[in-house]
Amino acid sequence: MVKNMKNTFDPAKIIQLQAFCAEANTIAVVSHTNPDGDAIGSGLALSAFLRGLGYDVRFFVPNRFPKFLAFIPGSERVEIYAEACESARAYIADADLIVCSDFNQVGRLDKMTDAIEANVIAPRVLIDHHMNPPEYELSFSDTGYSSTAHMVYDLICAWSGPEAVTSEMAVALYVGIVTDTGNLSYGNLTPDLYRAVAGLVEKGVRPVEISKAIFNTQSESRLRMVGYLLSEKMKVDCGLRTAYITLTRAEKTRFNHQIGDTEGIVNMPLTIECVDFSAMFIETLDCIKISFRSQGDFDVNLFAREYFNGGGHKNAAGGRYYGPMGEAVARFEEIVKTVHPEY
């Protein structure tokens, strides 16, 4: 903790942030489109902390967040830009300080981008753990953190000490950490991270209940769909260390598919011993959406960029194919054969 906090949350930067806040009548905290657990958790905790210090703070995200995050205390205060555009636009336009949390590109803010760009006076503060941070007046940016929520925890500790973390903030921060690390199974799992979690549990977080709320609540039809895809629709090529799954629109209908139901399925073939590259093809109205996952050295960001109009991270990326499912899969199979010898 000491090391990261020294680098990322050193006293001079905290003092600068305090000065920005002290000069602000209104503060807008904003996070990214399709907000996930870390976006919502870190944004909620940060705004609750600043509000607790007496500041006028509102927290905006461009569009809705998944229902399963609604149990986070205070989540009713998250403002959805797409659904209350006028009020949000007015507040952001007049805000004296804009805090950008958990994103690296303003392009990730969708229609909210304009509102933020329209405010040319307020300084921007960044708190984020992604690569390529934008240049802001004040940046807390560190890719060594597994989640922005862990950064917000350290920020609060550096500003006010751990006693300033309320039990509500603790739940929000814990959600951010466990969603961005798959319940502490991937990412930068540093000693500091576990110590931060210890601190949050000390505040009353109940990890077992939260894990269940986040990771273990699905419909019967979703679980049946997963079973069907693994047993009937998964192709495995151990020679190429590759697997893929396809899901058609008809199958989505058959399993009463809801938004979020395909989440995580692309990771499942990676649990097979001989597989370290996995793809999932999902038929939509206008294209085949494809998710790619890898473990180890194979770079699916490059793969998605080069062959499937997409991109992302080294081990997790997405792309699209404009054409029928059969073509998309045939193209994939052909390409994998040629790129496989490279890795």
Add this chain to the structure above:
Amino acid sequence: MVKNMKNTFDPAKIIQLQAFCAEANTIAVVSHTNPDGDAIGSGLALSAFLRGLGYDVRFFVPNRFPKFLAFIPGSERVEIYAEACESARAYIADADLIVCSDFNQVGRLDKMTDAIEANVIAPRVLIDHHMNPPEYELSFSDTGYSSTAHMVYDLICAWSGPEAVTSEMAVALYVGIVTDTGNLSYGNLTPDLYRAVAGLVEKGVRPVEISKAIFNTQSESRLRMVGYLLSEKMKVDCGLRTAYITLTRAEKTRFNHQIGDTEGIVNMPLTIECVDFSAMFIETLDCIKISFRSQGDFDVNLFAREYFNGGGHKNAAGGRYYGPMGEAVARFEEIVKTVHPEY
């Protein structure tokens, strides 16, 4: 940490343990039949620690441990009683101190029980987190711990300080902790536990790699079997909040079933919103083996005891039915209807 260590590992007890060890030329560390990650991890770390202090220590388990634990450093030193009976029996018979790790009933030691009971001179030391500990000369017993490995960590810290934990011991202890808590998703997830994990990661444990080695390495046919069972063989009754899965011998053959392949499947229906009682029926040569899992108040230990010749814990138990699969399932369906109104 302080609280548990004060109660469970108070200085007087540590001094007594040190005295026992100082008087011993040979120490036998023993753990339970069908040793799991916590049995192997805590036993390995404990014996490595005592060996490091200069004692002559050997670590015995009654039978083989799962292959996926073989990556733990030093696992080649675990002695399998069933496979090297003579040497083990002689050592245990003459040992000056017997340390019983991670079990609550000597009956869990199978044929090794005799060897231990034959030694009527050596004092017994217990280190364990299960209920109903036996009465030994010296007991470190605390059900507040999620794993014996966490207890061994605290024991080493109380005896010699955290610097005595080597990177090899750290891996073994981390394995014990994550296997007994389902990668920190159930059990007593206390602040102390996360701090212990932080300490282990500081020693060089790589959680992502270990999680993968333990939780994410299965055969293609096992994953296909899981898919098939979820899509074709799972019955869900939302009204009774109950689900069950059946697996016949023919299906085991079809999916090239290996020992351990059914592990964890009974938990999967519990991820369905409307399910809090799950059963899995597995046909064997001589009976139908049944696993029960629940969440919340329904006591599957009592259920298994009363109706299916079994028992276990409140939320995880097992039983048997002597008869064909169809009968076992019919009986189950009938009983569930009658007991359901009680919970």
